[in-house]
Amino acid sequence: MSKKINxxxxxxxxxKQLFSLTWPMTLGMLGMVIFTIIDTYFIGLLGVQQLAAISFCFPVIMFLNGLSMGIGIGTSSLISRNIIAVERSKVRLMSSRAILLGLVxxxxxxxxxxxxxxxxxxxLGAKQETMPYIVDYMTIWLLGVPFVTxxxxxxxxxxATGxxxxxxxxxxxxxxVNGVLDPLFIFGYGPFPELGIKGAALATVISRGISLILILIVLVKREQLLTxxxxxxxxxxxxxxELIYVAIPASISLLITPISIGFITKIISGFGKEAVAAFGVASRVEMFALMVVTSLGSVLIIFVGQNISKLKFQRIFTSLNYSMVFSLIWGGVVFLILLLFGNSIASVFTNVVEVIEITKKYFYIIGASYGLQGLVILSTSSYNGINKPYPSAIFSLIRMLILYVPLAWIGARLFEINGVFCAGFIxxxxVGIISYYHLNLTIKKISVS
Structure with missing residues (x-):
């Protein structure tokens, strides 16, 4: 492999740069969202208990993914601010030490x-009848976490190299790979054993293991960024x-979401296993709906990081304006799709009428706020790019633990499950409005200092 040119x-x-960087990221995100949706689809075929089990697993999986992503964000921020400014040998040490930190x-x-x-x-509210399925899935998944990290x-x-x-x-x-292996291991087609929900976890570990091998080859041979x-x-x-300075608040920001979803899952569990299953389905569809904005947010870390190192503030402001307009338009389009096809989308994952109806309620209420939720994603990413990670954690804390969870608790008692979803909307x-305004104010202060 030839050496990568930064x-x-x-x-x-x-x-053009934002577009050229974002579309490959979006395709990658699509692969991972499909990864999750395929799991949900095939597990849903096993029954509501198994679907509820994977919904309980979701916040814990997000928690551990958040730890890994926090180190990844810290690494991306550090390297993007140094990749065009220091010798590659120094960047190689940064990369290698980052992977070691993640593993530890x-x-x-x-x-x-x-x-x-x-x-x-x-x-989290899991009942005894659901627990065996949770243990079956999570035992295998946890042992494969290094393949994820x-x-x-x-x-x-x-x-970070561009x-x-x-x-x-x-x-x-x-x-x-996950999509191919899921039905083989879950249902035992051909020579494969029928493992049920364990098969979904095993398919995940194997597919991530292949990713591990490939990325190590790239980092060693092509990029020459591991030693x-x-x-x-x-x-x-x-x-x-240096990594932890960004990684800790980035991880906190990421971990606040699964911790909060754990609380929300606990609240929703009071409405029955069908409600928990619906929440799990809706959460996965939401990942799909916001993947383009999430990809753009990842790109902004790199773009903002390089430009802040060269004090190119006008380029940063322009990129943020482009991103804001895109997020609002994208959120509107996604909401329209959910309004028109919400029933059909929910029906892909289950044929249980009650689960479908609750999933639709989630789409119709929280889906209306996706444009502003996109601004939260873009703002928190950009803070990491300018090496100011703590506002990212603070706004995530405000959104999830100060607003969403308490309002959901109140809403559940006043308006039942609709009140929970309205809390997410509010x-x-x-936070979408406040975080974006504060980000622009922060960069303006840096530019004149």
Missing amino acids: KNLTEGSIG IVVVFVTAGINAMEPIFSS IPMIGNNIVR DTKLPGMLMIASGV IYLGNIKDILTTWK ANII
Whole structure:
């Protein structure tokens, strides 16, 4: 493989650069969302209990993914601010130390998760009849978390060089492999054993394992950004300190969501397993609906990071304006689709009428706020790009724990499950406006300082 040439994002057409970086990311996100949706579809065929089980697993999976993504975001921020400014040998050390840090952190939490599995899910409201399915799925999934962590951090390293196409291709490949293996392992077609919900977890681990092998080959051979010679402990800790400065608030920001969803799941569990199953289905469709904006947010970390290193503030403001307009238009289009086809979309995952009806309610209420929820995503990403990660965590905290969860608790008692969904709508609107305004104000202050 030839050596990668870094992409300079501090010059050239802003719109073209954002587009050229975002579409491969979107395809990659599509692969991962399909990855999740396929799991949900095939598990739904097993029954409502299994579908409810995977819904309980969702916040814990998001929690551990959030740890990995936080390190990945910290890595992407650090490398994007150095990739065109320092020698590649220094970037190689940053990358290698980042992967080591990710492994250390994840191993600690995975060990804790395996040893405290039933208490964790009992606290989320899981009933005894659902618990065996949760344990079956999560035991295999937890053992495969390193296969999730390394590719996630590795993809962020490659993206920080300005290449979003290859990470996108790897994410798609992982989704395709998972889609092929899911029915084989779940239902036992041909020579494959019938493993039920365990098969879904095993398909996930295998597909992520393939991603692990491929990203390591790319990082070692093509990018030349991995080494086993990490330097002395002091230098490793110095790099970790720089990473953690962004990674901790980024992880907090990401982890606030699954923690909050855990609380929301607990509230919704009071309305029955059908409501929990519907919430799980709607949450996965929401990932699909917002994947383009999420991809653009990941791109903004890279774009803003390179331009802040060269003090190109006007380019940053222009990129944010483009992104804001796109988010609002995209959110409107998605909401219209959900209004027209919400019943058909929900029916893909289950034929249980009550689950379909509750899923539609989620689409119709929270879906109306997706444009503003996109602004939250774009703003939190941009804060990491300018190396100001703490507002990202603060706004995530306000949106989920200060607004969404308390309002959902009140709404559930006043208006039942519709009140829970209205709480999400209100939180998205308020924080979307405030976070975007504060981001622009922050960058203006940096530009004149």
